[in-house]
Amino acid sequence: MQRFGRDLWGRRPVADVMNAEPLVLSLDSNLEQAAKQVTAGLQYPITEDFILVDGDGLYRGLGTVLDLLKAMELRIAQRNRVLRQALVDLKESQAQLVQSEKMASLGHMVAGVAHELNTPLGYVRNNVQLLDQLSAPLVELARSQAALADCLADPACDEARLAQAFEAAAAMREQAAPEQLADDLRQLLDDTLYGLGQIGELVVGLKDFARLDRAMDEAVELN
Structure with a gap:
């Protein structure tokens, strides 16, 4: 179908194929807010796009849910590394505490x-x-x-x-x-x-x- 997409849809008005109520995200939104908003308003598969607007509501670009998911994956991986290091530090602190208690x-x-x-x-x-x-x-x-x-x-x-x-x-x-x-x-x-x-x-x-x-x-x- 992709080979014939231009023939099938190329001459039709954009309004016929576009999402009448696209997801709109503000550039001021942080990653967690954007993910929450996209998750709440998602109607189509994760290949769906969303529109980026500035503080005045002007169009500034287009994003995809996949890109957002990748960004969230990176953020989660980063937090996991932080948590793993915190766990290592906690175990070391516990070991030192146990050693101190044993010495006492x-x-x-x-x-x-x-x-x-x-x-x-x-x-x-x-x-x-x-x-x-x-x-x-x-x-x-x-x-x-x-x-x-x-x-x-x-x-x-x-x-x-x-x-x-x-x-x-x-x-x-x-x-x-x-x-x-x-x-x-x-x-x-x-x-x-x-x-x-x-x-x-x-x-x-x-x-x-x-x-x-x-x-x-x-x-x-x-x-």
């Missing part, structure tokens, strides 16, 4: 752990100091007994030296009183082992928490 929580947790560690560490530190004090006489007793043993094994050790070694060993044994220290040493060792056990439990709990936190992060990344 971690700071509180570390403070709590430090407080919990101080108690068993206090046990261990005090007990070690007491063990050092209590073991000092035992060390001196061992030395005096070793000197006595050396004198007994030495043929050149005379009676005076031997008597002096016996007296020194006896004095140190009385001062050290190993029979009385046995219960104290056992109690100190038990308290020390208990404190070390508490520290070990805290370390295990921290390791389990670290594994759980890492597993949650991996699950979030997968989702």
